[in-house]
Structures are given as C-alpha cells and as structure tokens.
Amino acid sequence: MKRTPHLLAIQSHVVFGHAGNGAAVFPMQRMGVNVWPLNTVQFSNHTQYGQWAGEVLAPQQIPALVQGIAAIGELGNCDAVLSGYLGSAAQGRAILEVVRQVKEQNPNALYLCDPVMGHPEKGCIVSPEVSEFLLEEAAALADLLCPNQLELDSFCGRSPSSLQDCVAMARSLLARGPKAVLVKHLAYPGKAADQFEMLLVSEQGSWLLQRPLLAFPRQPVGVGDLTSGLFLARLLLGDEPVAAFELAAAAVHEVLLETQACASYELELVRAQDRIVHPRLRFEAIKLRS
Numbered sequence: 001m002k003r004t005p006h007l008l009a010i011q012s013h014v015v016f017g018h019a020g021n022g023a024a025v026f027p028m029q030r031m032g033v034n035v036w037p038l039n040t041v042q043f044s045n046h047t048q049y050g051q052w053a054g055e056v057l058a059p060q061q062i063p064a065l066v067q068g069i070a071a072i073g074e075l076g077n078c079d080a081v082l083s084g085y086l087g088s089a090a091q092g093r094a095i096l097e098v099v100r101q102v103k104e105q106n107p108n109a110l111y112l113c114d115p116v117m118g119h120p121e122k123g124c125i126v127s128p129e130v131s132e133f134l135l136e137e138a139a140a141l142a143d144l145l146c147p148n149q150l151e152l153d154s155f156c157g158r159s160p161s162s163l164q165d166c167v168a169m170a171r172s173l174l175a176r177g178p179k180a181v182l183v184k185h186l187a188y189p190g191k192a193a194d195q196f197e198m199l200l201v202s203e204q205g206s207w208l209l210q211r212p213l214l215a216f217p218r219q220p221v222g223v224g225d226l227t228s229g230l231f232l233a234r235l236l237l238g239d240e241p242v243a244a245f246e247l248a249a250a251a252v253h254e255v256l257l258e259t260q261a262c263a264s265y266e267l268e269l270v271r272a273q274d275r276i277v278h279p280r281l282r283f284e285a286i287k288l289r290s
Contacts, residue, residue: 005236006034006077008102010062010095011084011114011225013039015054017266019046020085023222024229027251030273031233036078038065041087046221056087062094066101076105079236084114084225089133096141110235113142113178114228117151144235145178146228149187160188163208167288170201179203180241182231184224198227200245200285207242207285209249214256220267227252230276242285250279 007028012020021037028035040062043054069075081099086092099111115134135155139145149166153159156169166188170181179202186197196213199206230251234244254275258268269276 004032004034005079005233006036007080007082007232007236008036008038008066008078008098009082009084009229010038010040010098011082011116012041012043012087013037014043014046016045017221018226018269019222020225023225023267023269024082024084026269027226027255027273027276028229028233030276031230031237032277033233033236036069038062040085040091048221057091059088059090059094062091063097063101066098070101070105075102078102078106078109080110080112080232082112082114082229082232083138084228085116086130086133088127089129092130092133092138096137099141110143110232111141112144112146112228112232113138114146114224115139115151115155116224117154139173140177142178144180144182144232145173146182146184146224146231148185148224149183152183162190163188163288166199167201167206170199171206174201174203182228182245184227198245198249200241202241204241206288207245208288209245209283209285211249211253211283214253214260216260216265218265220256220259220265222267223252223256226255226267226269246283246285247279249283249285250281251276253281253283254279 009021014022021039025035025037041056043052045052081102083095102109117131152169160166166186170183173181181201183199186199194213195210198209227248230248231244234247255267255272258272262268
C-alpha cells in the first residue's frame with residue numbers, strides 16, 4: 001500500500017466558517033493527505049465580518065508543539081509544511097525554524113508559503129511587520145510561493161502593465177529561492193472581465209489557467225487558502241506541478257459552484273467534498289511563450 005503523505009499546516013483557524021486551516025485541512029484530508037493542523041490564531045469567525053473574538057498563539061508555542069511531535073519520533077514523517085495567515089512576525093520566524101527542523105529530519109520535505117498580506121478594503125488586516133517578514137525572510141526559504149496579485153505587487157514593488165508583465169514579476173521571485181510561484185488570482189490591464197486567471201511559473205516555463213468568474217453578492221473568504229492547500233496536496237500525492245495546478249483549480253471551482261448554488265457566504269466544503277476529489281470539469285493550463 002502506498003504511504004499516506006503527512007503535512008504540517010500552520011495558519012489561522014476559525015471556529016465558525018472556513019478560512020485558513022478551516023478552509024484547507026478538511027479538503028486536504030479528503031484528498032488523501034494526513035494533515036497536522038497548527039493554528040497561528042483561533043478566531044470565532046474570519047475578520048471580514050468586521051467583528052470577531054479569539055486570540056493569537058504565542059510564538060514560542062509553535063516550536064514547542066512541533067518539538068512535542070519530534071519527541072514521539074514522528075517529525076521525520078512530515079513531507080511538507082504549509083504556512084498561511086500569521087498573527088505576528090515573531091510567529092513567522094518561529095515557523096521558519098520549524099521548517100529548518102523538518103528539513104533536517106526529511107531533506108525532501110517541501111515548504112509552501114502562502115504570503116497572506118491582508119486586504120484592508122475587505123477587512124482582512126495584517127500588520128506591516130508581517131508583510132515585511134514575508135518579503136524579506138519567508139520567500140527565501142520557501143520551495144513554493146503562492147501569492148495573489150496584491151501580494152505579488154508587494155513583492156515586486158509595483159503593479160503589472162500586462163499579462164507578460166505578471167509573468168516577469170512572478171519569474172523574478174524565483175531568484176529569491178522558490179522553485180515555483182503560483183499566482184492565485186491575476187489582475188492586469190486588459191484581462192477579460194468574465195475570466196478568473198491563475199499563473200504558475202517555474203524554471204520549466206509559465207502556464208496560464210482560466211476558468212469562468214462566478215458572481216457572488218459577497219466574494220467568499222478562504223478561496224486562496226483552499227487553493228494553496230489543494231495544490232500542495234496534489235504534489236504530495238505524486239502529481240506533476242502543472243497537473244496539480246489544473247486539478248486544484250478544478251476542485252476550487254467545484255466548491256465555488258456549490259457555494260453559489262447555496263447562496264452562501266461561507267465555502268460549501270462539506271457539500272462539495274466528493275467533487276473536490278473528482279472534479280467534473282477540467283481547466284487546461286496553457287504554456288506561455290517565454
């Protein structure tokens with residue numbers, strides 16, 4: 001029997017709804033990955049409701065919890081670390097120490113950094129020190145970097161002028177250390193208004209993926225967390241990067257279709273669980289000319 005992959009997911013969690021680990025853990029488990037969730041914050045609900053309760057995990061608790069896993073002899077079974085929303089830069093530095101420890105135990109382990117920098121207009125707040133940490137420290141250790149367009153702009157210090165410029169911006173991040181950059185949501189002058197576009201860039205090339213843009217009264221939260229988690233899960237299950245990119249996009253689209261059909265603000269992960277594993281639709285990633 002093929003070994004089940006193990007993944008340490010270090011990001012936020014909400015008691016109600018789906019964001020951070022609350023958006024990624026169940027779909028990754030449903031995909032067939034054994035997930036170890038470590039919550040950087042635990043909030044009552046995601047912050048885009050405008051009010052929430054909860055607390056941020058003390059940074060020293062992150063290595064302490066991981067050391068507990070090491071003490072029972074299991075850390076060497078960790079195949080990947082995923083990081084997302086951070087409550088502080090100190091948490092981020094603690095995560096990087098964990099990544100180093102995991103890679104000492106398993107040199108083949110992957111680190112996917114989802115560099116959540118916030119979106120003040122939507123009510124997603126991240127402190128400037130966290131953004132600086134992601135730009136200056138986290139990217140250098142990441143094997144995989146999964147920014148959205150706003151985060152790509154922050155990394156590069158500018159906005160794109162075209163699709164080709166988006167590719168150039170993503171490609172420039174490879175020099176910082178990542179083996180691949182997945183831009184989860186493209187926005188650039190001239191982009192078709194009815195299409196949702198994503199980009200995968202590695203040393204092997206650049207691929208554009210388009211799927212229909214679905215309309216919502218309020219865009220659901222957690223889509224990026226879901227995308228990053230599913231992409232990493234597919235890689236751990238043995239897919240090549242482009243196939244993992246396509247399958248993750250298809251699964252996310254299935255979740256959004258179900259969410260739209262239910263007129264829900266929260267992602268309908270449970271209702272869409274079978275189609276996360278077996279999407280009915282497939283979107284081809286088109287290789288772009290260099």
